[in-house]
Amino acid sequence: MKKVLVSYFSRTGKTQQMAEYIAEGIRISGNEVELRKISDIKNEKELTGYDGFVFGAPTYHRAMPGPVETFLFLAQKAGLQGKVGGAFGSYTHSGDAPKMIFDTMEFVYKMNVVDLGSFNLLEHLVDTREGMKSCHDYGKAISEKLGA
Numbered sequence: 001m002k003k004v005l006v007s008y009f010s011r012t013g014k015t016q017q018m019a020e021y022i023a024e025g026i027r028i029s030g031n032e033v034e035l036r037k038i039s040d041i042k043n044e045k046e047l048t049g050y051d052g053f054v055f056g057a058p059t060y061h062r063a064m065p066g067p068v069e070t071f072l073f074l075a076q077k078a079g080l081q082g083k084v085g086g087a088f089g090s091y092t093h094s095g096d097a098p099k100m101i102f103d104t105m106e107f108v109y110k111m112n113v114v115d116l117g118s119f120n121l122l123e124h125l126v127d128t129r130e131g132m133k134s135c136h137d138y139g140k141a142i143s144e145k146l147g148a
């Protein structure tokens, strides 16, 4: 069994809901998950002991929220090279943040990113059965990448 950290920022709860469903998808497919708010992680040492990382952020003003940007600098110091990575977020029209995070994971941290790419979910779908299923599927794809 592998261990995954799902860490997210969410202002109005949509990306948080996605994080919970993605965590379920990882658990259903046989791996252990920890779910943490980005704001609760103060030190890069808190990113040790995981085989995979899934970071979540909504898009505001065509960008990732400031605390997520700061978090990515912290994560840079954690030595995530070769670890499995994925990124997700809720959005309404442009959904820039998950792709930015995903690119940072792939090109800066040199992580083993999930084949599906980054995962954007339209806000109005988050609380639907379809939305829940697509989050579960993303979690399962993370598990597949981990070789579970």
Ligand SMILES: Cc1cc2nc3c(=O)[nH]c(=O)nc-3n(C[C@H](O)[C@H](O)[C@H](O)COP(=O)(O)O)c2cc1C
Binding pocket: 009, 010, 011, 012, 013, 014, 015, 016, 058, 059, 060, 061, 062, 063, 090, 091, 092, 093, 094, 095, 096, 123
């Ligand atoms: C002031 C403001 C700016 C926003 N800017 C964008 C944007 O540039 N692109 C986009 O796709 N969604 C944008 N959104 C929509 C949010 O991404 C969307 O409401 C998302 O579901 C919020 O997720 P959260 O509940 O996890 O915070 C914006 C929302 C607000 C209130």
